[in-house]
Amino acid sequence: MSRDLTTSDAATLQAVLLEGGTTSVELTQAYLDRIAAEDAELGSYLHVDPEAALGRATAIDEAGTAGTGLAGIPVALKDVVVTQGVPTTSGSRILEGWEPPYDGTVAARLKAADTVLLGKTNMDEFAMGSSTENSAYRVTRNPWDPERIPGGSSGGSSAAVAAGLAPWAIGTDTGGSIRQPAALTGLVGHKPTYGSVSRYGLIAFSSSLDQAGPMARTVLDAALLHEAIGGHDPLDSTSIDAPVPVLAESARRGAGGDLSGLRVGIVRELGGEGHTDGYEEGVLARVAEAVALLEGMGAEVREVSCPAFDLALPAYYLIAPSEASSNLSRFDGVRYGLRVGDDGDRDLDEVMALTREQGFGAEVKRRIILGTYALSSGYYEAYYGQAQKVRTLISRDFTAGFDQVDVLVSPTTPTVAFPLGSRVDDPVAMYAADLCTLPASLAGVPAISVPCGLSDGLPVGFQIMAPALADDRCYQVAAALEAAQDAARGSRFLDQLPRRDAQPAGGVA
Incomplete structure (x- = not known):
């Protein structure tokens, strides 16, 4: 049972x-x-x-x-x-x-x-x-x-x-x-x-x-x-x-x-016609069959181009790590959570560094470093600022797409x-x-x-x-x-x- x-x-x-x-x-x-x-x-x-x-x-x-x-x-x-x-x-x-x-x-x-x-x-x-x-x-x-x-x-x-x-x-x-x-x-x-x-x-x-x-x-x-x-x-x-x-x-x-x-x-830039590099044939075949089912239930299907979607991956991996580098600064071994090296012989900066070194895994450290670099003086506008502009372009592509169709797939x-x-x-x-x-x-x-x-x-x-x-x-x-x-x-x-x-x-x- x-x-x-x-x-x-x-x-x-x-x-x-x-x-x-x-x-x-x-x-x-x-x-x-x-x-x-x-x-x-x-x-x-x-x-x-x-x-x-x-x-x-x-x-x-x-x-x-x-x-x-x-x-x-x-x-x-x-x-x-x-x-x-x-x-x-x-x-x-x-x-x-x-x-x-x-x-x-x-x-x-x-x-x-x-x-x-x-x-x-x-x-x-x-x-x-x-x-x-x-x-x-x-x-x-x-x-x-x-x-x-x-x-x-x-x-x-x-x-x-x-x-x-x-x-x-x-x-x-x-x-x-x-x-x-x-x-x-x-x-x-x-x-x-x-x-x-x-x-x-x-x-x-x-x-x-x-x-x-x-x-x-x-x-x-x-x-x-x-x-x-x-x-x-x-x-x-x-x-x-x-x-x-x-x-x-x-x-x-x-x-x-x-x-x-x-x-x-159908979003052209996401596995649509001409944008199939990196997509497995079996995945595209199942998606095509699903689209055919929607058509069979009365939906009208057309292809829609959203050019800025091609830039989503690099934009995301600048914006998200940048925000993460700020959000994760609160994990410092002082207020809660792990605390390493507090033996009375180290100052606060050393304790914080040891705590974060032992407490964070490799991927978290990678993204903190990437985000901190993107937000640093002299690079902010070149990286984070540009990524936010791409984000605006992606939002505009969605707006334009939804002017033509009810849903994108x-x-x-x-x-x-x-x-x-x-x-x-x-x-x-x-x-x-x-x-x-x-x-x-x-x-x-x-x-x-x-x-x-x-x-x-x-x-x-x-x-x-x-x-x-x-x-x-x-x-x-x-x-x-x-x-x-x-x-x-x-x-x-x-x-x-x-x-x-x-x-x-x-x-x-």
Whole structure:
């Protein structure tokens, strides 16, 4: 029974709870059992507290609210979301063992919705990476092939949901860190409009880009989770004072399969005609098939050119490290976290230097150095200033594109999941994994990744981008595509995932 529960989508679990077919305690125990059995190999979690999870599930059952909204449904949180009394490390040794004294808004809203926190998921340190190999604690593996990466930086969340170790999870997306791992593990992952989900209590990487969002088994699940965490927050100065769009209803409407009148633009610069270098043939073939399905549901398809998108990769890797070099200056061994060399013989500067040298990993150091250089006197305008100008051009290309079409589409990633270790020593190749996701991040527009088939037995993601605050449009189109594909194959996408024998319990801190 527990295996059936842990392979169900969250909307189904909601109905089962409401009908009394299970309890929150039984459901939570089923996930905890599977985590104990399988996560030693997978490495998706950094912290799990079974006692706290079961205690919360018991309280929800006793209150009789399980199945009402999100009540009683377990959830996993990326370890970048500050959570009161729960170790929150952002995947870094410099925050090892830190237990925050408050909840970030995302955590607070999920707690208010009576979800059950299963644990904190693994991630690239400070969200800097595309493979979850940069975690200071453990490598996470892809459930489709344990010798391949699950994407990053939200790879712990993606692996947990794909493998049935959580029904859904929260990730964060700075340059694609929700959409890229979702694509590589066969999930739905949505990056909301920048400012529509509070950043209060997210450990910052790049403040003008970071955004929390849902990772789920289905489009409807992602919409339900997004509705729970979205909306204005006065604690976040970048929060948009606007109501959350009706996302779940948009997903249900899209599942009806009628896209008559919808205008779809294939982005030429993201794997469109003449721009296929670096894209695997299998990825382009699956994306073409998805576009054909949209046409079959009444959508009008055309190609749209967005020339500045070709500059998104270098612009991002100047802007994001520059903001990171500023944000990470707070980790100095003085106020909280790791403190090294404080033996009474060293001055404060030495202690700070030793703490940062031992507390930060190689990729974090690389980006701090790059960002500090880009912001330095004499280089600011030549690098950071130029990158911000490119960002403006990318936003203008989106505006021009949405004057012609309702949504823009592309592959989510140029390739399927690559082998563990294959790009660790090649940062440029690693950064290229975000090629398709960066433009939407730089412009702050919403974008969703939805599975669109397999290439060489591994998932391929289809990206749908919409104008700012039109997140509902992403969900509608994604749900239509999902329904058409499920009908064609006769099953849900994740039902194709090869199931492994349960591993011995252990491996969870």
